[in-house]
Amino acid sequence: MKHAIYPEKQGTPTATSADANYPVTNLTDNNYRKKLWKAVASVQTATITVPISANASVISLHNTNASSATVVAKDHGGIVVKTTNFILSGGSRTYDRFWFEYATQTSSHTVEITLSTTATTVEAGIVRAGTLATFSNPQYGANQSPRDFSIKKQLRNGAVYTKKLEIVRAYSYSMDLVRDTKFNDLIDLYNYYGPDPFAMLIDDEVGDDNYWCLFGAFDSEPQGSHSYPSDSVVSISLLEAV
Numbered sequence: 001m002k003h004a005i006y007p008e009k010q011g012t013p014t015a016t017s018a019d020a021n022y023p024v025t026n027l028t029d030n031n032y033r034k035k036l037w038k039a040v041a042s043v044q045t046a047t048i049t050v051p052i053s054a055n056a057s058v059i060s061l062h063n064t065n066a067s068s069a070t071v072v073a074k075d076h077g078g079i080v081v082k083t084t085n086f087i088l089s090g091g092s093r094t095y096d097r098f099w100f101e102y103a104t105q106t107s108s109h110t111v112e113i114t115l116s117t118t119a120t121t122v123e124a125g126i127v128r129a130g131t132l133a134t135f136s137n138p139q140y141g142a143n144q145s146p147r148d149f150s151i152k153k154q155l156r157n158g159a160v161y162t163k164k165l166e167i168v169r170a171y172s173y174s175m176d177l178v179r180d181t182k183f184n185d186l187i188d189l190y191n192y193y194g195p196d197p198f199a200m201l202i203d204d205e206v207g208d209d210n211y212w213c214l215f216g217a218f219d220s221e222p223q224g225s226h227s228y229p230s231d232s233v234v235s236i237s238l239l240e241a242v
Helices: 024-028 179-193
Strands: 003-008 045-052 056-062 068-074 080-087 097-105 109-116 126-134 143-148 151-154 160-163 167-178 198-201 213-218 223-225 231-240
Touching: 003 056, 003 179, 024 126, 045 056, 045 126, 056 068, 056 109, 056 198, 056 213, 068 097, 080 097, 097 109, 097 213, 126 198, 167 179, 167 213, 179 213, 179 231
Parallel strands: none
Antiparallel strands: 003 126, 003 198, 045 109, 056 097, 056 126, 068 080, 068 109, 143 167, 151 160, 167 231, 198 213, 213 231, 223 231
16 A cells, blocks of 8 residues: 555544434444444535544545535644545546545644535545555556455255345555565554554555545455565555445
8 A cells, every 4th residue: 555544643523413323423433334424314514523633644534425525624723734625426436435635733633524415414434534654556466356245145946145235345466665664664554453444545646546545454464575685575455344
């Protein structure tokens, strides 16, 4: 991956609207597909404010039905640092997520996310913010595939019973990392998160960042081949969180 949010520095978000059954605290839970934040029924636009501690420079939101998002980073004094408008649907591709980087803030600060949807009620699944850990873009030949958790079972009469469940993204690729620094940093990241999901940007050179950002976990342990005097070729497998 090119970037990962590590360590995380988000605090407890607040929202201008929240259904009591789908509180805004769900945004910092790992179960982002099942435990959503939702605005009050029929509210199509709402603003989430995320407090973030010092030395952070990135925020990512996932599993939203918003058609657009306006993201505003503000410093400790409330001065706007950066503003970006994301069009998440209506173009050639629909996204349910975004990746937003801004200048590193050395003090605590906030990011305001205004989400608007054409659906009945606006919602989102996860938000993560923190330090921007940088590694390397994947080498050419990276693989991407859907991982399908749906049930498919052949019955005694020959018919097939199916039940569609979650279909998520899976990636596998290699990276070339300097062994004494970036490879060891990657192992530190793996030791920190283990099987737990985190927000990442897999590639920042090919296409839209919103396509390549992922809230997922290592599907297996990263493996490094120490084939060069100072570099290691690392094999990575990632799976989007279910």
